[in-house]
Amino acid sequence: MAQMNMVQALNSAMDIMLGRDPSVVLMGEDIGYFGGVFRTTEGLQRKYGEHRVLDTPIAEGGIVGAAIGMAVNGLRPVAEIQFADYIYPGFDQIVSELARLRYRSAGDFTAPVTIRTPCGGGIRGGQTHSQSPEAMFTHVSGLKVVMPSNPHDAKGLLITAIEDDDPVIFFEPKRLYNGPFDGDPNKPAVPWSTHPKGEVPEGHYTVPLGRADIVRAGAQLSIITYGTMVYVAQAAAAALELDAEIIDLRSLVPLDVDAICSSVKKTGRCVVAHEATRLSGFGAEIAAIVQEECFWHLEAPIQRAAGWDTPYPHAFEWEYFPGQARLAAAIRAAMEPA
Amino acid sequence: MAQMNMVQALNSAMDIMLGRDPSVVLMGEDIGYFGGVFRTTEGLQRKYGEHRVLDTPIAEGGIVGAAIGMAVNGLRPVAEIQFADYIYPGFDQIVSELARLRYRSAGDFTAPVTIRTPCGGGIRGGQTHSQSPEAMFTHVSGLKVVMPSNPHDAKGLLITAIEDDDPVIFFEPKRLYNGPFDGDPNKPAVPWSTHPKGEVPEGHYTVPLGRADIVRAGAQLSIITYGTMVYVAQAAAAALELDAEIIDLRSLVPLDVDAICSSVKKTGRCVVAHEATRLSGFGAEIAAIVQEECFWHLEAPIQRAAGWDTPYPHAFEWEYFPGQARLAAAIRAAMEPA
Amino acid sequence: MVRSRLHLPRSPARPGEAPDFSYLELSPAGAVARPQVGARVRDIGPLAVELVRVLDDAGDAVGPWNPHLDAAELQIGLRHMLLTRIFDERMQRNQRAGKITFYVRSLGEEAVSVAQCMALSPRDMLFPSYRNQGLQIARGIPLVNLMCQLLSNTRDPCKGRQLPAMYHSAAGHLFSISGNVATQFPQAVGWAMAAAIKGEDHLAASWLGEGSSAEADFHYALLFAAVYQAPVILNVVNNQWAISTFQGYAGGEQRSFAARGPGYGIAGVRVDGNDFLAVHAVTQWAAERARTGGGPTLIELVTYRAAAHSTSDDPSRYRAKDDAEHWPLGDPIERLKRHLIRLGEWSEERHHALSAELDELVAASWREAVAYGTLNDGPKLDTDLMFEDVFKEMPANLQLQRAMMRAEKSSR
Amino acid sequence: MVRSRLHLPRSPARPGEAPDFSYLELSPAGAVARPQVGARVRDIGPLAVELVRVLDDAGDAVGPWNPHLDAAELQIGLRHMLLTRIFDERMQRNQRAGKITFYVRSLGEEAVSVAQCMALSPRDMLFPSYRNQGLQIARGIPLVNLMCQLLSNTRDPCKGRQLPAMYHSAAGHLFSISGNVATQFPQAVGWAMAAAIKGEDHLAASWLGEGSSAEADFHYALLFAAVYQAPVILNVVNNQWAISTFQGYAGGEQRSFAARGPGYGIAGVRVDGNDFLAVHAVTQWAAERARTGGGPTLIELVTYRAAAHSTSDDPSRYRAKDDAEHWPLGDPIERLKRHLIRLGEWSEERHHALSAELDELVAASWREAVAYGTLNDGPKLDTDLMFEDVFKEMPANLQLQRAMMRAEKSSR
Numbered sequence A, B: 001m002a003q004m005n006m007v008q009a010l011n012s013a014m015d016i017m018l019g020r021d022p023s024v025v026l027m028g029e030d031i032g033y034f035g036g037v038f039r040t041t042e043g044l045q046r047k048y049g050e051h052r053v054l055d056t057p058i059a060e061g062g063i064v065g066a067a068i069g070m071a072v073n074g075l076r077p078v079a080e081i082q083f084a085d086y087i088y089p090g091f092d093q094i095v096s097e098l099a100r101l102r103y104r105s106a107g108d109f110t111a112p113v114t115i116r117t118p119c120g121g122g123i124r125g126g127q128t129h130s131q132s133p134e135a136m137f138t139h140v141s142g143l144k145v146v147m148p149s150n151p152h153d154a155k156g157l158l159i160t161a162i163e164d165d166d167p168v169i170f171f172e173p174k175r176l177y178n179g180p181f182d183g184d185p186n187k188p189a190v191p192w193s194t195h196p197k198g199e200v201p202e203g204h205y206t207v208p209l210g211r212a213d214i215v216r217a218g219a220q221l222s223i224i225t226y227g228t229m230v231y232v233a234q235a236a237a238a239a240l241e242l243d244a245e246i247i248d249l250r251s252l253v254p255l256d257v258d259a260i261c262s263s264v265k266k267t268g269r270c271v272v273a274h275e276a277t278r279l280s281g282f283g284a285e286i287a288a289i290v291q292e293e294c295f296w297h298l299e300a301p302i303q304r305a306a307g308w309d310t311p312y313p314h315a316f317e318w319e320y321f322p323g324q325a326r327l328a329a330a331i332r333a334a335m336e337p338a
Numbered sequence C, D: 001m002v003r004s005r006l007h008l009p010r011s012p013a014r015p016g017e018a019p020d021f022s023y024l025e026l027s028p029a030g031a032v033a034r035p036q037v038g039a040r041v042r043d044i045g046p047l048a049v050e051l052v053r054v055l056d057d058a059g060d061a062v063g064p065w066n067p068h069l070d071a072a073e074l075q076i077g078l079r080h081m082l083l084t085r086i087f088d089e090r091m092q093r094n095q096r097a098g099k100i101t102f103y104v105r106s107l108g109e110e111a112v113s114v115a116q117c118m119a120l121s122p123r124d125m126l127f128p129s130y131r132n133q134g135l136q137i138a139r140g141i142p143l144v145n146l147m148c149q150l151l152s153n154t155r156d157p158c159k160g161r162q163l164p165a166m167y168h169s170a171a172g173h174l175f176s177i178s179g180n181v182a183t184q185f186p187q188a189v190g191w192a193m194a195a196a197i198k199g200e201d202h203l204a205a206s207w208l209g210e211g212s213s214a215e216a217d218f219h220y221a222l223l224f225a226a227v228y229q230a231p232v233i234l235n236v237v238n239n240q241w242a243i244s245t246f247q248g249y250a251g252g253e254q255r256s257f258a259a260r261g262p263g264y265g266i267a268g269v270r271v272d273g274n275d276f277l278a279v280h281a282v283t284q285w286a287a288e289r290a291r292t293g294g295g296p297t298l299i300e301l302v303t304y305r306a307a308a309h310s311t312s313d314d315p316s317r318y319r320a321k322d323d324a325e326h327w328p329l330g331d332p333i334e335r336l337k338r339h340l341i342r343l344g345e346w347s348e349e350r351h352h353a354l355s356a357e358l359d360e361l362v363a364a365s366w367r368e369a370v371a372y373g374t375l376n377d378g379p380k381l382d383t384d385l386m387f388e389d390v391f392k393e394m395p396a397n398l399q400l401q402r403a404m405m406r407a408e409k410s411s412r
């Protein structure tokens, strides 16, 4: 076991896959010589060569389109979109092509492409470096959608994603690259080295898609969340001295409905939390499923804590971010009537 | 009053707006000389000239990008995307630019663009001529999202959309262009001329955004829906001899939460229906809101009837389409326990 | 109101007007020089605006681009083109008769697909558009397979999921056609990049219409091809029309489509798309260039869409009725036929006999295909297939939905 | 493993290597012909690959492109450039000191924005990228406004919603800058189309970096500009680098960026971007062309990004350290200064005095700006503003969320 932050863990996953499988190639803007603006691919071009770790033009649609063609020709591309906010120029190739190639060709052509992209706020990136657009991708049949919350899972999930024969959109909450974050920007940053999930095996291992992680078992309330909000949820529940069960989904598609529903059936109360805009966010789908499946167990309406229905504003980052206060309000509402 | 089908009603809306407001321009693929592949803009170029009704290159991103610039320069473009399935190449300009221009410039620049696009299945168009991607747009702060279900509303809503100073994504359920459709492809087609909502004032009138239409008042169950599914819902409820309240949302953003919630509070039971893929469809948001707002009134879980979580297949159109059987199953589930 | 100064491309002949192709810039057959395959892009600029032609009006093959194909090969080309045309005619009628939901003809453009396919090697990967059925035919895909796709029947290689004409064949190295125009262009470049990375010899080729060249994917493809010097041939089939808009609305009024190539640093060649020999020669040149490390080529094939856009279209609404007959580059089948006859390698009789043979081939194939079902009759695809191939393995939500769908069906 | 044959653009000088600009194709000052403003695109192809230069090494203005600006105008240009540079230096330091979150310098590229802005008329609409602060300064936007934007403070014209450097000014006809590269390009074309439709005289101009020209929006812009012959000037600022990738990764290895223009049927001009006079002359030529119905022009401005990409970047990781000093086209401020001195219209003393004056202007502006608050200190923007301007009128869900946000704040 080694201590790794999330950037190192992701790097290690790609390193291992480049080493094990000659068909794996990395591609993206500034990922080669430079090692990526977040340094996630640092050293990999030097180690595996310019032909396996490709710098690309600044053209997200071209990156995805070319990755599809490369995958059809037997490679296993891992494409980086520099920020999730810049995934939209590649949206058509993802939605119309990548997601549906297996289906439309009855499995005769497939494109095992992994698209990695940093998401979320908390780094003062303003409206174009902070978005969490995962919900849109969950609406597209044929895509798997993953978002890890810690180095251990990040590495295992990324290896799984690369080995997966279906396309995977892999969101990396950039605020977690260097450490867990409980939503309070005024507290000193905590590094991963002090966190158990910062212990990461050096070799190959996988974390399966569709298997949620029960971060904390509890009896009073279920908090269903993923990404950065896992830590905010923990802190908020702790501050309220609640015995909350906190579930880190890890993958949204496939979704671990069983884990969600067994938890809610046990606790009878549910809060869903994500950083993305609330309106039509993935929290809506979770709430819809939970009330469908656990209606008779629910003792109060499911509450959603999420980003507001506005763009992510530069100056009001911490008023936008669904921090502990927003979680606490949602939790309190979900605990009514006591 | 005149009898119009939905194509004529939309044409009339644009005709009136071109006549009233010299800043209104239409643009899109094949919309000018030809009058549009669905003939929605027929005769308008002849009437208003090639400089107000523009044929464009086949480049949806360019269409939206240019429309934004035109709007910034004082025009009020109404852009057609030939099929909603082809809106994705324009996604970046819509999401990153059109939706957020007012916000990021603090209102100093605005782009009152209306994007019209035919959506939905039922015309044997297969996976690339049948999609209903409205949910994605509802997740984008700054966009209004509209889908009419009949000629009367279509005209009034389109006029409202064009006059609106915010960008509007206007979905036209193409299966309804020529008549209401109850989901049974084997029944003879019914023209709008036999339907009261096929009566359309010839002049200018508006239908406000954010105001749902109670298509049928009822006491036993609320069916929340929009677009083509309005008629499927009516037929399914009638077949089950249920006193259902059927709500046609008409606009998804802004959403008439009051109409939805007063209805569900009255009936205690709710089905949400749309043609789009179920997973992360707009039905999830409605279900989430309803359980948040009406939890204590609900007598059974909210049910969703929707397209399956697959692409829209050519050969299995009617197995994919959420027809009366799917609605009936959802309704029955929502009526349990009786 | 102030008078608008916006320029709008002029569409040459609308209904009621006389056909007018005076806008077309032509070169005489044999007039365009044939540069070395390894020539630098900057030295061959004129290739992108002149028009490579081999067959002259008399039907002789002239000039430096003459590919000197032997008669047998020409006869095969003629056969593929004729089969494509007969197949198209028959499928068009089947659509009109309600047997298939939709069809797209390639009338007048048969040389593009057939000659290009024949100039490539069978392991080269082709990324077609919906109007390249000639590629399927020249690659020898059984007509029955194509028809089963059109019928969405029990032998449909797409398992009912695609609109008619969206063929694919993994064995034939023919990529799955998309209903979204142009998306296959950067994919072909990616495929070619992978071939280069793997050190393999195969190249990729892709096709789109001049109208579709307006899409972003056209730009991505040219750019990535230029940056990585990918072994790819990018073809713009300029058949003058994109549904109702003339090629000027895709930028063709200002400049040839081939000229985009040199703009990106890619060889651009403009060729008479109705001249089987010229198309073959230019494609061979580009293929050799790609295979010898010379990088990508953009080919503009100047042709004419003689039929409607598709069975959903009625061109009499937007273009002069007898336009096609005035098209100055003639008909590709007629031209190759005349050439073969002039070579003494063909005759009207043989042509007739071939037509009859192919007619029967198509008819027999159709009889077989319909036996596997049509959308409305005969054996049916299992509706469960709707839920397969969304993912490699069917997830729980789809299994549940499949069960719901089965219940719906049995409730009806 | 087989050896990959994929071509990868060569990056000329990585850390530890000697600077190498031998790849650059230069023309001597005065050598490039100046065609008539109304010349046909096909007749002016060389303009897109040669390099228009006016200032020679001695500092004299030579050749047909000399715009013959009077000394007063040149002095204003010098002042704007110098102010831009001093502003940049100061803001960079403020970022380093933690006063602003992010900054982007335009060091070495000041002539691009300043000369182009001065060659346009004040009502022309500008669609800048994030590295065109010279446009803001040349248009006379008060420094305090720019600084308030950088500070996201109570006088921020963006009301705190945008990252630093994403300026806008409706009064200054400076469009809102986007964090997404290239998106403004087709918008500028649309703006110009609207001007033409309305019969107005104003034109639009837009800027992006050579790296960003890889985006689809670049293609859309060229295409729409060509089709509708929009009165627009599209500028590619080729400063050789896009963060860590060299211009070859945007296609510049094969061909100049200006050459894309003629590929689309648009006039393309390649100009020495560090030559104030040449940039001014070329822009004036393009503006006259646009205003007289000659359509769009694509200008490539060859320059060098002498500083880091932004304050988040460290170029010593990916390029030779003293690269900038070897840049063969010199420094735009130095070159204009030398010219003015040679004309007898400037001196080292005046330059010193001007520098001091502008230093003080920037310092005083900053003192004023911080008085309106910084992200961390002083008066604060009302957080309610987060919910405004999403729509023209605030819908119910946002009103509710605003109330929730207020409650959150008071709970802390």
Ligand SMILES: Cc1ncc(C[n+]2csc(CCOP(=O)(O)OP(=O)(O)O)c2C)c(N)n1
Pocket: B029, B058, B082, B086, B089, C131, C179, C180, C181, C208, C209, C210, C211, C212, C213, C237, C239, C241, C242, C243, C305, C309
């Ligand atoms: C992304 C997208 N936009 C629009 C369409 C609708 N459409 C289908 S074919 C076509 C015209 C294409 O014309 P062209 O590229 O010239 O090809 P041709 O039909 O002439 O062979 C259009 C607009 C589409 N299929 N995909």
Ligand SMILES: Cc1ncc(C[n+]2csc(CCOP(=O)(O)OP(=O)(O)O)c2C)c(N)n1
Pocket: A029, A058, A082, A086, A089, D131, D179, D180, D181, D208, D209, D210, D211, D212, D213, D237, D239, D241, D242, D243, D305, D309
């Ligand atoms: C759509 C999009 N993709 C990626 C980025 C990230 N990004 C910002 S600037 C930049 C480099 C741009 O280089 P260039 O266009 O040459 O401009 P320069 O910085 O040199 O002025 C990149 C990759 C972005 N802002 N938007």
Ligand SMILES: [Mg+2]
Pocket: C209, C210, C211, C237, C238, C239, C240, C241, C242, C243, C305
């Ligand atoms: Mg065409």
Ligand SMILES: [Mg+2]
Pocket: D209, D210, D211, D237, D238, D239, D240, D241, D242, D243, D305
């Ligand atoms: Mg640059």
